[in-house]
Amino acid sequence: MKIVDRETGKRLKEVDPVKANVEKDAEISEGELSPMDPPDAYSSYASIEVENDKMDESLMQFKKEHENLTEVLEVFEKAIHEFKELGYVLNNNINDGFKKFFDFFDNDLLPHNRKEEKVLFPVLQKALLKNNEHGTGKKPVTAVDIMEDDHVKFIQLGSLTFNLLGLAPRFRDEQSKLFTYDVAYNSAKELIEMIRLHIFREDNTLFPLAQKYISQKEFEQICLEMNMHENEDIESTHHDHNHDHDHHHHH
Numbered sequence: 521m522k523i524v525d526r527e528t529g530k531r532l533k534e535v536d537p538v539k540a541n542v543e544k545d546a547e548i549s550e551g552e553l554s555p556m557d558p559p560d561a562y563s564s565y566a567s568i569e570v571e572n573d574k575m576d577e578s579l580m581q582f583k584k585e586h587e588n589l590t591e592v593l594e595v596f597e598k599a600i601h602e603f604k605e606l607g608y609v610l611n612n613n614i615n616d617g618f619k620k621f622f623d624f625f626d627n628d629l630l631p632h633n634r635k636e637e638k639v640l641f642p643v644l645q646k647a648l649l650k651n652n653e654h655g656t657g658k659k660p661v662t663a664v665d666i667m668e669d670d671h672v673k674f675i676q677l678g679s680l681t682f683n684l685l686g687l688a689p690r691f692r693d694e695q696s697k698l699f700t701y702d703v704a705y706n707s708a709k710e711l712i713e714m715i716r717l718h719i720f721r722e723d724n725t726l727f728p729l730a731q732k733y734i735s736q737k738e739f740e741q742i743c744l745e746m747n748m749h750e751n752e753d754i755e756s757t758h759h760d761h762n763h764d765h766d767h768h769h770h771h
């Protein structure tokens with residue numbers, strides 16, 4: 521399974537999971553793919569099949585957290601759609617959806633990402649490099665590098681969306697307000713899609729790779745550190761967003 525190009529070390533386009541698997545089978549040339557029928561980034565070709573009962577409990581915990589995130593994403597997506605349909609007028613339902621998402625973003629998603637970065641990624645990075653699961657560029661790039669990259673983009677796009685939603689109502693000019701809401705809507709949609717694809721890649725590619733290359737002993741250490749990390753994160757302060765009041769940037 522490769523989600524980086526071995527030649528350049530660069531991240532393959534969104535079609536990468538397809539390419540990743542067909543490289544061993546017949547090569548599909550770009551020309552054969554109709555623009556009307558783009559390869560699905562979520563194609564089952566991307567998956568490495570691992571039964572849940574064969575996955576380490578640390579990976580199962582991360583997967584569980586992804587399920588919670590997916591539920592909140594659905595609530596947020598419904599809210600942002602309704603908001604647009606109503607011509608960008610807030611109601612309680614929309615407001616609750618926004619609040620739920622941004623609270624979850626700060627209090628659950630960011631800690632989840634930090635936990636992956638601190639506890640799982642360093643061990644997995646070593647294992648991937650050792651087993652040649654990386655690009656062949658000057659600097660070897662692995663699936664872990666790409667997932668870390670995604671985490672940074674979440675923060676950027678999440679902050680942008682949050683700030684645009686706070687900025688828009690301050691315009692007196694109706695057109696500027698609607699334009700800003702449109703930009704906020706688009707960045708929210710992009711964020712939702714990006715997070716969904718990230719979850720898909722971790723569940724179906726990264727975690728199976730981890731299961732394959734990380735030893736039982738290492739997993740035991742990972743589980744220990746996960747529990748320690750959990751307690752540290754609970755001690756840190758929780759943020760609270762309120763979207764019907766003026767707000768400032770929260771990070």
Ligand SMILES: [Fe+2]
Nearest residue numbers: 633636667722
């Ligand atoms: Fe992640």
Ligand SMILES: [Fe+2]
Nearest residue numbers: 582586636722
């Ligand atoms: Fe994750």
